[in-house]
Amino acid sequence: MPEENYECKACGLHYNTKELADKCYAWCSAHKSCSMEITKHSIEMSGKSAPSSVVP
Numbered sequence: 001m002p003e004e005n006y007e008c009k010a011c012g013l014h015y016n017t018k019e020l021a022d023k024c025y026a027w028c029s030a031h032k033s034c035s036m037e038i039t040k041h042s043i044e045m046s047g048k049s050a051p052s053s054v055v056p
């Protein structure tokens, strides 16, 4: 089954849950920067999966 992920439209990071993506977007919009506490949960930062866009 394909793994779904959710993008923060503000910073472009991807998350495994919509909740985290929403949380990140809310923070990014309000603070104009990212919160490490949130971005560390992103797919990019967790480093266990390549960005979906480059997977053939």
Ligand SMILES: [Zn+2]
Binding pocket: 008, 009, 010, 011, 012, 013, 024, 025, 028, 034
């Ligand atoms: Zn963000």
